[in-house]
Amino acid sequence: MRALEHGEAVRIVRQRQVIIQPRAHIVTMLSMAGEDTSVHAVAIGRLGVPPQIKVVADPRRRDDQYELLRWLLPHFEAYYAQCRAEQTFPQLWVSSEGALGHLDTLADRLRFTDDADVQRLGELWTYAGERSPITGQQALISATSALRAHYATGQQETEDEHLGALLTWIAPPPGRDILAAVAMAEKHPMGAKTDPRFDADELQPAVELFNKARKDDDRRVQVFHAERIQQMIEGVIRPIYTATQAAMAILSRPEWLDNPALLPLAEEEAAQFAGFMEARDQGHRLPYHDSAKAAAFKIVARERTVDNVEAAFLRHDRAARERAVESGTVLRGTLVDRQKVRLAPRTFEYRMVLTTHQDSLHLRAGDEFWHLDDPKVCIRITEVERRGPFSWVSGIVEDGKRAAMELDIAAIFDFGPERPDWGGTVREFMQMGTRLAAPPWTHGDAVPAATPATRARPNDLLAAVEELVR
Incomplete structure (x- = not known):
């Protein structure tokens, strides 16, 4: 209400709520309309660094799509290797929750392709994708969720998912009505999709002309339309990349106080990353669906992490403690x-x-x-x-x-609650491993033999049951 009254976002915390790795990568990707598992364009870089951009004229052609993905692989191989050498963890920043879901979906699909390089890229992305639903994870960060943890705006939470609108609330243009400024910002897409009107009026005709030139084997016209498509897409993807950089820059300001609760989260993230990469080195495959045992282990790990993160923030984060006092926990x-x-x-x-x-x-x-x-x-x-x-x-x-x-x-x-027990998950895994070594008959094919009754059956079962509950 205060943000709406003053026409400007209000800070809700003074301590930083997320870790910003010094070499964190910004990954901005666009998919073609109707092709959720495609990458039409990608912009990759770091805070304070101009993006490297790669555009595919028509990502529906598998060879062209794979060429873009192979171009990405060395960037991530080098980054992950550097993180392993420094015993830290990689961190990927995307613009919004929609972009986060797009990268997670791609990671699932790419690691089951028939191309070894594309498969490897899917495996590397899977680390960030599998960490994204974990409470307190620092591997895959959505710029909108990170900003929402620090600011409150005068609009609904779903509207905060548009990064441009959210940044407008945080730094409104002087002398303009905030709602009019937000409406202008919302005209530019900030997720993983382009604007439908742009698709219908500009992009689709250009792609059709490109495919026609390719079919006619007219190399000169084909290159012309490919460059035209690149210019169109760059006009969309560059502002999204720049907005993600702006979000990181806001959260990197010295005005935010250090948060000791983030230190154990960084250590936990580094340990998880080291284990993930060791498993890849040993040739362990990433299944599309977890087994029942693996799923049980992951559920336990998530529940334990929720308790640990809550306990850590209650001890070191003043805003989290005040919220807990207000709620009564x-x-x-x-x-x-x-x-x-x-x-x-x-x-x-x-x-x-x-x-x-x-x-x-x-x-x-x-x-x-x-x-x-x-x-x-x-x-x-x-x-x-x-x-x-x-x-x-x-x-x-x-x-x-x-x-x-x-x-x-x-x-x-x-x-x-009790202080965080980050080693408790390992101990619980050991107990679960012992218990699950011999699965119960309810989870197997064999049915136990019938046990004969030692008492005579009563003539009236209902009366016998009612007698028990009196």
Whole structure:
């Protein structure tokens, strides 16, 4: 509402929410209308570097399409090799979620072609594509999603997917109505598709003339129309590449504070990339569909990553913590009492009582909450009681008893989920591997033998069941 009132985007965080790798690659691709798995044109480069552009006059011809993809392969081979040498990870920036989906779809299709070079490119892109749905991943970044994590605009979230409109909200032209400026920005495509009117009025006739010249074997006319198509496409793809660069430049400004929560994400990304490339070196193929076991492992990894990323941001990102306090997933309370109670000789129990004015707390007896600023202290909730405008939360200290007794009365503390356990996924995989070594009969072809009943069957089954539930 404030952005709409002032006609300018509003910053919603002060700390950077994404990592920007020094050598991150900007990948801008356009597909032909009706050909979602094609690449009509590509612009590739880095922040502050002009793009290298390659255009195919008609990507429906497989040989021409493969020529463009082979042209891309050395760029990514060199970049991935450099990342491996530096023990870091590659990062690809695209303009929007639509462009991200286009690259992910291409990665799936290309690695099953009959051309070794194109197959290799598909494998390299698959790393970024498979990482894209993972919470906190830093391998494949959409410029629109990265900007939305830092700014709020006066339009709907779906409208923020147009990178040009989003940048207009962030840096509106002086002296102009913001909605009129956004409407002008939206006239230029910013995804993986060209404008339908442009396709019908300009591009399609040019492609038809190119194919006619090729059919007539008129090399001079063919080159003329190919260059004409290139000029048309460059007029579309260059602004998208430039807008992606602008988004990266905005997020690279020194005004954004460092975010320690991003450090473990970078380490995790580097470890995932190293494992992915080692598997390629060993000749392991990437299947089109995961097996049931592989899918189960990936689901577990995603769930664990969600918990770890949330815990990391709650400890180091002030905006994330404030949102969690507002929603009630983090307990922000004033310490009103702490006691050391003797239960038996040499046996003591440490108790704490906090008060909070939060209305929508998500906690109940038995939950464990950890001190977000002192990872040694953990309390187990024993009672939650509402007294007027305040909630009184009582708990027993499970870990960090000595540190808990040193906390100041009347001071305010934040309690939330346990600190991130980035190694927990590996341990859980080991447990799952042991359990899945012998699949249950429900997942096999063999049906277990029938077990004979030891009791006589009752005459009235319904009456017998009703008797059990009384």
